[in-house]
Each structure stands twice: as C-alpha cells, then as structure tokens.
Amino acid sequence: MKPRLLAIELHHLGDAVMAIPFLHAAGERFTVGVFCTPPVAAMVQSFLPGIETFPAREGWTPRLLQAASALKKWGPDVTVSAWSDARAHLVARLSGAGRRLGFPMNGINYYAPQIPWRKRQLAQGASLEQFARTLGQPLLTEPLQRENARESHLANWQRLAAALELNLPLDPPWFDVSSLTPPENLPSFLEEQKRAGRPIWALHAGGRLATKRWPLERFDQLLRDFFAPRNLPVLILGSPGEPTPSPASDLQRIWPCSSHRELAALINGADALLCNDSYPAHLGAALGKRVYAIFGSGEPAWFSAHGNAHRVIRKSVCPHHPCIDRCVLPSTICLEAVGVGDVAGFLERSEAP
Numbered sequence: 001m002k003p004r005l006l007a008i009e010l011h012h013l014g015d016a017v018m019a020i021p022f023l024h025a026a027g028e029r030f031t032v033g034v035f036c037t038p039p040v041a042a043m044v045q046s047f048l049p050g051i052e053t054f055p056a057r058e059g060w061t062p063r064l065l066q067a068a069s070a071l072k073k074w075g076p077d078v079t080v081s082a083w084s085d086a087r088a089h090l091v092a093r094l095s096g097a098g099r100r101l102g103f104p105m106n107g108i109n110y111y112a113p114q115i116p117w118r119k120r121q122l123a124q125g126a127s128l129e130q131f132a133r134t135l136g137q138p139l140l141t142e143p144l145q146r147e148n149a150r151e152s153h154l155a156n157w158q159r160l161a162a163a164l165e166l167n168l169p170l171d172p173p174w175f176d177v178s179s180l181t182p183p184e185n186l187p188s189f190l191e192e193q194k195r196a197g198r199p200i201w202a203l204h205a206g207g208r209l210a211t212k213r214w215p216l217e218r219f220d221q222l223l224r225d226f227f228a229p230r231n232l233p234v235l236i237l238g239s240p241g242e243p244t245p246s247p248a249s250d251l252q253r254i255w256p257c258s259s260h261r262e263l264a265a266l267i268n269g270a271d272a273l274l275c276n277d278s279y280p281a282h283l284g285a286a287l288g289k290r291v292y293a294i295f296g297s298g299e300p301a302w303f304s305a306h307g308n309a310h311r312v313i314r315k316s317v318c319p320h321h322p323c324i325d326r327c328v329l330p331s332t333i334c335l336e337a338v339g340v341g342d343v344a345g346f347l348e349r350s351e352a353p
C-alpha cells in the first residue's frame with residue numbers, strides 16, 4: 001500500500017494551480033490528499049479527480065481542530081506546504097505525520113517581510129516555531145530554504161519535489177485536456193476563425209480582489225480600439241457574479257463559464273489569453289497558452305504565470321508595492337497607471353499570435 005501524503009494549500013485558486021504538477025507527480029508514489037479551501041477543493045476535483053480533498057473550515061482555530069481529528073484520522077505519513085506559514089506547519093504537526101516538509105518563517109522564505117503587518121506575522125510565526133523546537137516537538141521535521149527572496153512560488157514546489165525525490169516535469173498541459181468539453185457552438189466558431197487565418201484570443205477581466213482588477217471600462221476600450229480594428233476574434237470569458245466587458249465587433253463574443261472545466265475548455269480553444277493577475281492566468285499557463293497578465297498589487301517575480309514572466313504588463317509607480325493585496329493609498333495607483341495604450345502597445349510589440 002502506498003504511503004499517504006497530505007498537501008496543505010490554504011490559499012487561493014491561482015496559487016493552487018501551481019501545486020498541480022507536484023500533486024500529479026506525487027501520485028506516482030503516494031496516495032495524495034489536499035487540505036484546502038472549498039473553492040480549491042472543487043478545482044482539484046475537476047482537474048485531478050483521483051486526489052482526495054479535505055475542504056478546510058473558515059478560520060484557523062476550526063482548521064487546527066480539523067487537523068487533530070479528520071486529518072489525523074486519515075493518517076498522513078508525509079505533509080508538505082509551499083508557504084512559509086507557521087499555522088500551516090502547526091496543521092502538519094497536529095495531523096500526526098512523521099515527515100513534515102516546508103519552509104520555516106524567515107526573511108528569505110516569507111513574502112514581503114518589510115511590510116509592517118507582514119513583519120508582525122513573521123515575528124509571531126517564527127516565535128511559535130522556536131517555541132515548538134524548544135519543547136522538542138518541531139513543527140517541521142525537514143525545513144527547506146529558498147535560494148533567494150525573489151524566487152518564484154512555483155520553485156517552492158520544485159524544492160519540495162526534489163526533497164522527496166519526485167520527478168517534476170513542468171511542460172504543459174498539467175492535467176488531461178482530452179476530456180474537456182467546450183460549450184456548444186464554440187468548436188464551429190473556432191474552426192471558422194482558423195480557416196480565416198485569425199489568431200484567437202481569450203479575455204478575462206475578473207479577479208478575486210479589487211487590487212488586482214484593471215478597470216472594466218479599459219477592457220471595453222481595448223476591445224474597441226485594439227482588437228476590433230485588427231479583426232481579431234476574442235472569447236470574452238464571463239464568470240458568475242463578475243462584470244463582463246462588452247463586445248465591440250461580431251468577432252468578439254461573450255462565453256459564460258459555469259465551471260472550472262468549462263473555463264479551461266474555453267481558454268484551451270484560444271491561442272493567447274489576456275487577463276488580470278488571477279486564477280485564469282495560472283490556468284492558461286497550465287494549458288500551455290501565452291498569457292498576458294496585467295499586474296497591480298502582486299509581485300510578478302513571485303506569482304507570474306509559469307513561462308510567462310516576460311508577458312507581465314505593469315507600471316512601477318507605487319512606493320508601497322507589493323502591498324500583498326492591502327492597499328494603503330486612497331486608490332490603486334498601480335492599476336490606474338496602466339493605460340489602454342500601454343496594454344495595446346505591449347501586445348503590438350510582443351510575439352502575440
């Protein structure tokens with residue numbers, strides 16, 4: 001029987017996509033489970049159906065209680081976490097796993113330690129880890145270290161894989177795309193554009209946080225002033241509850257996405273994707289697409305879509321960047337500074353299809 005490995009990934013959808021290559025590779029040697037938020041659990045079940053998920057409760061106290069009950073009952077032999085977060089390490093300790101791999105809280109492993117509220121969290125977490133070591137019960141049995149403070153988050157998963165002697169290929173696609181079912185009428189639309197020799201774009205204007213969403217009216221203007229005059233077909237991806245840009249030509253069509261697999265099928269039908277620093281950006285990279293991501297509060301060195309760091313569109317105007325999604329200014333000047341002309345010019349100069 002295979003030993004059991006529990007991955008602790010309590011962040012958001014885009015972050016969790018970066019764990020997919022590791023989870024897939026780990027499945028060769030381990031029975032794999034993931035302790036994650038409910039939205040991430042739904043995503044993992046959509047793309048990696050053979051992996052068991054444990055949807056985490058809201059709040060850290062309930063999560064720690066879950067670790068000491070449901071996770072301990074599952075009986076992981078190994079736990080891994082790609083985040084420098086003592087709370088996740090405590091979850092690993094309470095799960096009862098004998099091997100616990102992760103990144104201790106220090107200035108190299110911890111993102112943006114110079115921000116005051118982050119500096120406080122770093123000090124608290126480091127104190128908790130030191131206290132556990134003093135008691136002879138370290139939270140991590142195999143602490144890992146990043147090479148430098150600007151190393152990408154995906155590199156953390158690579159380090160975890162190397163520590164477990166897992167082969168971690170990063171060539172896309174990162175999951176099986178053969179069974180993706182595109183929405184009705186999409187295949188005929190794509191074939192028509194391909195026969196006409198037109199490269200197909202996907203565009204997603206949403207994002208979890210306002211500090212990562214480029215103004216919707218600028219997407220509207222880009223559709224009108226850049227894509228329409230060039231007769232470029234655009235799949236405008238609509239997500240439930242999020243405003244969607246307005247088509248500016250017959251070649252621009254809104255395609256609602258009601259599931260992770262539908263979103264993946266739509267992105268997979270395009271040649272390139274334009275979006276915010278968001279879940280679709282990482283999903284596009286997982287599918288091997290060219291991803292042009294507009295960045296605001298996030299740090300591209302850490303969280304740009306894999307293989308697309310040179311396709312990041314941003315302006316270095318904020319002295320507080322990266323704020324890790326907690327803007328301290330009256331408005332998000334990092335996004336306001338990115339004009340329609342900046343994005344259009346970037347796409348014009350790029351090797352976009």
